[in-house]
Amino acid sequence: MLSRSIRYFSNSAIRAATQVAPPTLQDVVIIGGGPAGLSLLATLKNSPKTKHLNCTLIEGGSLDKVREFATNPPQEYTNRCVSITPKTIDYMKHKIGSWDFIHEDRIKEYQGIIAYDGQDADSRVEFDVNSIGKDNLAAMCENINIQASLLAKVESLGLEDTTTIKDNTKVVDIINPLTPDLENHDLNEIDEVPGTGKLDWPIIKLSTGESIQTRLLVGCDGYNSPVRKYAQIESRGWQYNTFGVVATVKLQYEDFRSVGWQRFLTTGPLAILPLSEDNATIVWSSTPELSEILVKVNKDIFPRLVTAAMVLEETDLKYIYGLLKENPDDLSAVEEIEWRMSKVPEVVLEERYPAAIVSVLDGSRARFPLKLSHADTYVAPRVALVGDAAHTIHPLAGQGLNMGQSDVIHLVEALEKGIDRGLDLGSTLVLESYVSNAWPANHAMLGICDKMHKLFSTDFYPLVLARGLGMKTVNFLSPVKDMMMKSISL
Ligand SMILES: Cc1cc2nc3c(=O)[nH]c(=O)nc-3n(C[C@H](O)[C@H](O)[C@H](O)COP(=O)(O)OP(=O)(O)OC[C@H]3O[C@@H](n4cnc5c(N)ncnc54)[C@H](O)[C@@H]3O)c2cc1C
Known part of the structure; x- marks a missing residue:
């Protein structure tokens, strides 16, 4: 502690001499303005328990097209579409409130799926949700429609004093003040804010030259996640x-x-x-x-x-x-x-x-390019990973974005509980319940999709025969089919 406070004073002296602005302080910094990042920001800002938090979202690309889509969508469909489950839609309707801003005329609900084997067209499974008393299996939606509705929701809340969105802004570096890489970082950047004990809050350096120090850093920054690398969280897959x-x-x-x-x-x-x-x-x-x-x-x-x-x-x-x-x-x-x-x-x-x-x-x-990856954990001190930063999945079951949405649900629940108990939001004590609720289900889904991909991409005859028998059997066994449908549509 002694050496830190000594460094604080000496850094301040250097800062005064070189006129480097101190980092802005935030409660939550979200890196990534994809579906996961915008969803997290919109949920935090719409929740009575978390809306007071100072939040900044950083997106490397431009959000202009997303904004424009909200008020003036193109006539033709854009090419990135996802299948979203009733659970995801329900969350957007009732917890985030972003569904009010979606272009519903561009959403297509569908009731079933007909899947069959390339080696034997008679090996097929026909799912129809009406048999389990549901109206829809899922809905097709453009990614940008989801992003635009989330952004419009955030902007409609009018919480500008606690909400900042910086697009066209890249995160160029993230510094851990506890273990700075002294060869690559100027000591001048690493500082303690007097009287607040924020020495372990990550410092995010932006392409604009600004830096932000945050209580909680959330990586919604996709497969190559700089946040995951910063937190040294191992991600496995192929x-x-x-x-x-x-x-x-x-x-x-x-x-x-x-x-x-x-x-x-x-x-x-x-x-x-x-x-x-x-x-x-x-x-x-x-x-x-x-x-x-x-x-x-x-x-x-x-x-x-x-x-x-x-x-x-x-x-x-x-x-x-x-x-x-x-x-x-x-x-x-x-x-x-x-x-x-x-x-x-x-x-x-x-x-x-x-x-x-x-x-x-x-x-x-x-x-x-398609890949499977799963981070060993989704949290580290003052860090959480959400969406593709935490996991990427083969699209054959249309689950990637839905899994990211489910991460948001669990992370916000953990933060709300932390606030109820008066805990520090960046502490692993608060974040652990997010991992324990989100990780196992994601792992199971990743495993199922991976096995399906492998099982169906072979023309090895015994396996073709076995999977054909499996599909035909499943198709005849209503209880098995119903169970599968319930898990797909969740
Ligand atoms: C062909 C295909 C079909 C799919 N179909 C479905 C489907 O039917 N259903 C479904 O649920 N999912 C589907 N998915 C998966 C789904 O598209 C993804 O899971 C989802 O879009 C991931 O969202 P995300 O916000 O986690 O990540 P991303 O969309 O990857 O967003 C990450 C964001 O972080 C930003 N970023 C990264 N690094 C930095 C940095 N250094 N500084 C600032 N910003 C940064 C990026 O610019 C980007 O905007 C499909 C995927 C593919 C490839």
């Missing part, structure tokens, strides 16, 4: 060597079935998920090579290729991929597809497969 290709497409007609479709190909699952009217979004997880073809292929071929990939045998598909790898504009691929599709009876196409895709929205195709 790359799938697979990319998720997304696109916004138009269907031949509005599908009255209102279900999501998923076909498990050995290259990865292909999902077609409904948006309003005749719009839909696709997520096609595939090999690096195939994903490159999918983003490059001629826009008149792409819709037919996706339709075919939901129906044709994989040997046929591989032949067509080969043509398109040579030349992504090779229109003879369309003839090859049509010829093969013409052998499937019309009635089978109508009853067992999704509506055909007729066009793809310009500029909507993009690919994302």
Whole structure:
């Protein structure tokens, strides 16, 4: 303590000489203005117990498009869409109050999912939530619609004196005053605020030259989380060597079935998920090579290729991929597809497969590397991790954003309890209950999605047979199906 106070006085002297501004003090600093960060800020500001906290959110990119979306959304759908569960929607409606600001005309609720095996179309499971007395399995929504509604909610609360949002501002460094890296940090930055004992509050250095010292630092800063690195929290996992290709497409007609479709190909699952009217979004997880073809292929071929990939045998598909790898504009691929599709009876196409895709929205195709990662813990002294900073999951069950939302629920509960008990919000005593409530369920979900990805990406015959039997059995056993549906829609 003696050496610290000595350093305080000597640092102050240096500061006075060099005129470096002291860090601003905050209760909570959130890094990341993605769905997780905005959700946390909106919840804290809407909760009677936490709204008085001084909060700052830092986002490296611009939030202009998000703001504009709230008042003036584009006519066409944006290409990043997520499936959100009734629990997530319920939280946004009742705890955050951000649903009032969502563009509901751009939300598509759906009642079921039809999943089938790429190696055997008869191996299928058809989930329909009406059988468990629920109205909807989930809803499709654009990421930006969620972000815009959260931001609009925060701005509507008018708590400017305790809320700061800094976009176009990167976190360039985070310093732990207890163990400063003296080689890389000027001692001048590391200081104690007189009489407050804030020596262990992290100091966040921003690209604007400002610095903030905070009681609690929350990393909502995605997969590469600088906050996780600062806290030296180990994250384990692997790359799938697979990319998720997304696109916004138009269907031949509005599908009255209102279900999501998923076909498990050995290259990865292909999902077609409904948006309003005749719009839909696709997520096609595939090999690096195939994903490159999918983003490059001629826009008149792409819709037919996706339709075919939901129906044709994989040997046929591989032949067509080969043509398109040579030349992504090779229109003879369309003839090859049509010829093969013409052998499937019309009635089978109508009853067992999704509506055909007729066009793809310009500029909507993009690919994302897929990986699994899970942090060993979500907290360290004065630090918490939320959302993709804590875990990333294969998108096959559409759970990533929902898991981040569930993190927010548990973290805010922990902070509210801490406030009730008069505890220091950054202490691990307060934060521990967040980890114990959030981590196990996330771990289970990560494991399930990983196993599903591995099970379905093999064409090893005994496994194909076993999973086919499994799917058929599940499809016939209503109680098992109902249980699975309840867990997906939570
Ligand atoms: C193809 C695909 C399909 C998906 N489908 C679904 C689905 O159907 N359902 C679902 O629930 N989830 C889905 N997900 C997952 C979902 O999109 C993510 O889990 C979610 O968007 C993560 O949100 P986040 O806020 O945690 O992180 P991000 O959205 O990654 O936000 C992190 C933010 O931190 C900022 N940041 C990072 N570093 C810094 C820094 N140094 N300084 C300042 N700011 C910084 C970044 O700019 C970024 O805005 C899907 C993902 C993919 C790839």
